[in-house]
């Protein structure tokens with residue numbers, strides 16, 4: 001499955017693993033890269049030293065390219081941006097903001113920069129500032145979400161920029177990959193599906209909650225605060241949405257989500273924690289290794305695309 005993206009990044013398959021906060025650490029990133037995709041370490045709100053350590057541990061497990069996701073709302077974003085430059089990682093993706101001010105630093109080190117965007121306007125702006133590709137992420141995704149769906153966003157971004165577009169949000173199997181390529185994407189980014197893999201270190205309860213989830217089991221909290229986040233519904237989302245409907249203060253709402261993602265990922269508290277997940281949770285049925293998953297995704301997508309070999 002060669003596309004413009006596999007050539008740009010030097011990877012075998014056009015499949016990127018999302019840089020999920022607290023979830024995307026070195027075991028997962030290395031396994032995805034080793035299997036021919038692009039593994040990503042999610043820096044989230046972690047300090048720079050943690051990120052440096054993760055980069056070095058990934059390098060002990062794979063000599064293939066991998067990336068780091070810099071979450072731009074992090075209080076450590078500036079120092080993490082420096083560390084990824086110093087460590088010369090192959091690829092940087094960014095989320096939840098505009099990475100313009102770091103672009104020169106990263107480009108000067110020959111790092112491929114791939115901002116995650118949720119609008120045509122930001123995609124165009126990123127291309128002008130030197131982005132090598134963009135991830136167009138629809139609101140079917142887990143975590144911090146934008147307004148547009150993947151189906152609507154991807155072809156509009158593909159028409160607006162000439163760098164390769166990577167589709168994200170709502171892609172969970174080979175059908176999703178084939179569809180994304182038909183929409184004009186040159187690759188996909190998948191998060192939720194990689195949560196339920198053998199190499200992913202999240203608590204078993206988290207994986208089980210994703211496996212048991214049905215199509216309508218996600219909720220978006222925080223629309224009123226300007227930080228909408230998609231998670232699986234539980235006690236936390238119920239309380240949050242009740243409070244939000246009553247017009248609760250930012251402090252009250254933040255109290256519910258403080259440390260909630262760590263609680264779910266590490267302690268396995270999937271009742272009161274934040275179980276970030278995309279809408280495709282309903283089609284995640286079994287745990288596989290990253291290699292098994294990627295091989296099966298590619299096989300399925302490739303056979304669907306057989307009669308339509310115009311996606312490269």
Ligand code: TUI
Pocket residue numbers: 021044071094095096097098116117118122137142143144145146227229261
């Ligand atoms: O970043 C994501 N998804 C995320 S970040 C995250 S960490 C977090 N943890 C707790 C609470 C809130 C967040 C979890 N999931 N996806 C990429 C993405 N970026 N989607 C939308 C955007 C985005 C939004 C606004 C990009 C840029 C933007 O504004 C750009 C500007 O002009 O400032």
